[in-house]
Amino acid sequence: MAVDQTTGKQSIEFQNAPHIISSASVVGPKEGEGPLGEWFDLVAPDAQLGEDTWEKAESTMQKEALQLAIGKAQLVTQQVRYLFGGDLLAQLIATSFGNGDAQIPLFGLYGACSTCGESLALASMTVAGGYADYAAALTSSHFGSAEKEFRFPMGYGNQRPLSATWTVTGSGAFVLAAKGGHVKITGVTPGKIVDMGVKDNMNMGACMAPAACDTIYQNFMDFNRQPGDYDKIITGDLGSVGHRILIDLLKEKGFDISEQHMDCGIEIYDAETQDTHAGGSGCGCAAVVLSAMILPKLRKGIWKRVLFVPTGALLSKVSFNEGQTIPGIAHAVVMEHC
């Protein structure tokens, strides 16, 4: 777990790279109807999942995703030493109420939609540091609970501009261990807050693209790599607007990632037929696409090395209503076939 302590660097390279030994994805019906539909482990027949509130539905998705991932790893819950979990809701209520039963010591995390990267970074540091035989990373989002938390009551039926994204109803869980499986995490680049002054909460891609650029550039510097050293560079939920901004910003810094770049938010929906505008978002978005699409390709060796970069827009309705900007953050995780 060597760290180059040169000032300005911010990555960790694991000498004993932890492995992602299992994963699971649970999504809502809209995600099930999208292009990745057949690859999710569980597609709920409706977005309520049998609960009477969206928040409880989101908690239930987390619970199901975690149990599925633990089951796939052929473990029992008690063997998972620590859980790194988060969601988008105020005070992480999807996580708090979803994981009481599991009784795994919990580190609650918030990095907006970048939380999947944050949780994988901390879980991998924990396993590589010898602190746990097994650690789990778990995140979720829900269209209904997120609209209520950040925007307008759904009953208003307000019009969404084309730059807006659609919050993914879904939860992804990952179990990490020192060995097992065919995907390892060889490094992480935890991100800094990047604020370019964007204030439009209907254009999250523009808020987050500068942070994605900063973290990806830093990853290239710290590991002395070029875009071509990755088969794919996969952001979380920039959507079609943020995707174009990221390509442009990195070109200004001398790197062209247009061949390698992919975005989970663009992949998860068919924007034309599903009315999702710029794409999917939410801290469930990157998580379920990682589990359903990215990890299988890494497992099979179709992709050898991927830079996975969940992106987050840091706002609340209070900060937005007080006229604050929307800073971004992005945490990068290097995943390799093994």
Added chain:
Amino acid sequence: MAVDQTTGKQSIEFQNAPHIISSASVVGPKEGEGPLGEWFDLVAPDAQLGEDTWEKAESTMQKEALQLAIGKAQLVTQQVRYLFGGDLLAQLIATSFGNGDAQIPLFGLYGACSTCGESLALASMTVAGGYADYAAALTSSHFGSAEKEFRFPMGYGNQRPLSATWTVTGSGAFVLAAKGGHVKITGVTPGKIVDMGVKDNMNMGACMAPAACDTIYQNFMDFNRQPGDYDKIITGDLGSVGHRILIDLLKEKGFDISEQHMDCGIEIYDAETQDTHAGGSGCGCAAVVLSAMILPKLRKGIWKRVLFVPTGALLSKVSFNEGQTIPGIAHAVVMEHC
């Protein structure tokens, strides 16, 4: 950093115990008028700190506390590799807006008022794991922003029952390194969610005491210790109601900690003259008391070994209004004079 992987254990014992090499506390005027007033590094003359909102004031406290702690460690900001920060507000806006300028890679954390323990646990795991020469832990709370976030508009002037606590306006920052100073973190016991079904958001002590009991009991089991092995067992913000419940619950499990127990929420205010009812609370409470009162006593060797247990009540106004319970969580950190 040995971990006993026996099922049921949840603590980490550091072989290379990281040190808390500096700390700082910034508080509001009410805290400055309390019994610990003279020990805080900076007492703001008013709770706005020159800002036009309470949220921005809280961000400013975080910024000041972090810079003070980094300065006391005789470091420049760029030397701090990772920052573990959090607050009580929805989507951690005090942390997001307080730390953009510092440009330290940030792990956003949420554990309600237990976040000070969570941040110290992760920062110490990071330093002991060799991932950073210097890591910082930072938390805050603010009476004005917390009342707005969780309870009633302040203008209502609603009556508070005697079981209610008063959210501390304050921020505490800590810099950790492999060596330096006279306090080391020799172990941590990250906590699980404990839900006894309490639903009263004006009685946080009752919500959190069972979680404190669970974590302290687990710490005794994992390290094979008795209450007398600690000079003090210091909870975050149980207040006078939670204090009595904790003593009773641990007695039922065979441990009497009445001699060792202390609570930051009880220490920070003079309940009789300051109208704070059950005591102080908030994730600034444990942090500023740790910096101003606990660490100095550990540094001087007045206390040799302390169990520091910040406690959190996991609710949001949404979960509360939807009739959910208020689960608790507590993260314990073992600190020793060296």
